[in-house]
Amino acid sequence: MTQQQTGGDVRLTGISKTYGSFEAVKPLDLTVPQGSFFALLGASGCGKTTTLRMIAGLEEATTGTVSLGGQDITGLPPYKRPVNTVFQSYALFPHLDISENVAFGLRRRGIKSVKKQVAEMLELVQLGDFAKRKPHQLSGGQQQRVAVARALINHPQVLLLDEPLGALDLKLRRQMQLELKRIQTEVGITFIHVTHDQEEAMTMADTVAVMNGGRVEQLGAPADLYENPRTTFVANFLGTSNLIEGEVVSAGTDIVVAAGGGKLRLPTDRCTAPTVNGGKLLLGVRPEKISLAHADDADAIADGRNRVTGRIVDSSFIGVSTQYVVESPAGEALQVYEQNIERDARLTPGAEVVLHWNPAHTFGLDAAQDIDAGVETVEDAA
Numbered sequence: 001m002t003q004q005q006t007g008g009d010v011r012l013t014g015i016s017k018t019y020g021s022f023e024a025v026k027p028l029d030l031t032v033p034q035g036s037f038f039a040l041l042g043a044s045g046c047g048k049t050t051t052l053r054m055i056a057g058l059e060e061a062t063t064g065t066v067s068l069g070g071q072d073i074t075g076l077p078p079y080k081r082p083v084n085t086v087f088q089s090y091a092l093f094p095h096l097d098i099s100e101n102v103a104f105g106l107r108r109r110g111i112k113s114v115k116k117q118v119a120e121m122l123e124l125v126q127l128g129d130f131a132k133r134k135p136h137q138l139s140g141g142q143q144q145r146v147a148v149a150r151a152l153i154n155h156p157q158v159l160l161l162d163e164p165l166g167a168l169d170l171k172l173r174r175q176m177q178l179e180l181k182r183i184q185t186e187v188g189i190t191f192i193h194v195t196h197d198q199e200e201a202m203t204m205a206d207t208v209a210v211m212n213g214g215r216v217e218q219l220g221a222p223a224d225l226y227e228n229p230r231t232t233f234v235a236n237f238l239g240t241s242n243l244i245e246g247e248v249v250s251a252g253t254d255i256v257v258a259a260g261g262g263k264l265r266l267p268t269d270r271c272t273a274p275t276v277n278g279g280k281l282l283l284g285v286r287p288e289k290i291s292l293a294h295a296d297d298a299d300a301i302a303d304g305r306n307r308v309t310g311r312i313v314d315s316s317f318i319g320v321s322t323q324y325v326v327e328s329p330a331g332e333a334l335q336v337y338e339q340n341i342e343r344d345a346r347l348t349p350g351a352e353v354v355l356h357w358n359p360a361h362t363f364g365l366d367a368a369q370d371i372d373a374g375v376e377t378v379e380d381a382a
């Protein structure tokens with residue numbers, strides 16, 4: 001079922017929310033293109049739900065406007081907005097069967113002949129055979145799909161999803177991510193999905209807005225955010241980054257930085273910070289971009305690669321890869337992920353090694369930031 005929507009982009013202009021003196025959402029501007037799968041990603045308390053509730057009209061904005069397809073809807077009550085929300089606790093009506101749960105929105109609007117639309121919706125979420133069951137006779141993932149069908153049957157222009165997969169176990173969560181993505185592609189409705197799970201956001205969304213402390217830190221396609229983080233928060237929150245502190249030695253097409261007793265290079269156009277000779281810079285490189293050589297083989301490393309010498313302090317075999325932690329003058333705990341193709345048996349804890357990578361895979365960040373911003377601590381990892 002493909003539907004042509006006549007709506008348009010969701011546009012937030014200077015929208016903010018203050019509770020007493022606390023700014024839960026700082027004035028933010030955001031455009032969500034019509035028909036896109038958009039994710040709001042961030043740690044607990046950063047303002048994701050508040051932002052979503054302001055779009056739904058469930059929360060009054062302190063400043064700013066919400067518009068949809070060019071029409072200002074800031075003053076409209078929730079039920080007058082062409083927007084539906086699916087919450088984490090999807091609260092189906094326990095006494096109604098699945099088809100009546102899905103029909104609910106139509107019945108409320110006084111529509112009598114609901115059969116065809118309900119059947120289409122159940123088909124869309126692949127629950128055609130479950131129409132007569134009660135919610136408690138379904139698995140968590142199936143109930144979640146009922147909640148999506150119940151919202152979509154109202155033909156909203158925008159579907160808001162607030163951590164809708166939070167109650168599911170990891171495997172089901174992964175399945176539902178693909179399932180929701182399929183449904184969104186099929187109906188072509190704008191989905192705004194809130195999650196604190198970076199992998200979930202990257203898997204599902206066309207565009208991800210990374211939120212931190214009530215503001216959007218960076219917005220972009222998943223691969224772009226991953227390869228070109230502009231802040232330490234984004235570099236650390238989205239996957240893992242090695243951040244190495246250094247001092248600028250020279251800047252031309254490449255920037256040369258002194259770090260950990262050696263010199264490292266990065267392309268100037270991959271550096272978002274101002275560079276002055278003698279100034280500080282943070283160099284970033286992702287763990288999978290780094291190769292590991294035993295110190296005895298250092299001579300075989302091609303010229304022109306960035307090199308850091310160190311010692312393996314930890315290694316974990318993950319199956320597809322082995323993850324090493326290397327102690328070096330450039331960083332106490334540099335992370336290296338090596339694919340398990342031909343494993344070098346000498347690469348065990350205690351081994352002296354050389355980390356090397358293509359300078360083009362290095363990004364540069366402003367050193368005035370907290371180097372550990374966005375690093376997930378054990379307590380956060382729920």
Ligand SMILES: Nc1ncnc2c1ncn2[C@@H]1O[C@H](COP(=O)(O)OP(=O)(O)OP(=O)(O)O)[C@@H](O)[C@H]1O
Pocket residue numbers: 019022024042043044045046047048049050051196
């Ligand atoms: N009604 C309220 N009164 C006061 N403070 C509030 C209220 N609602 C939310 N907040 C605060 O606003 C901030 C943002 O809350 P919000 O629910 O938007 O976070 P979130 O990003 O959705 O977090 P989570 O991932 O935990 O759901 C939090 O610090 C929260 O404590």
Ligand SMILES: [Mg+2]
Pocket residue numbers: 048049050
């Ligand atoms: Mg929330």
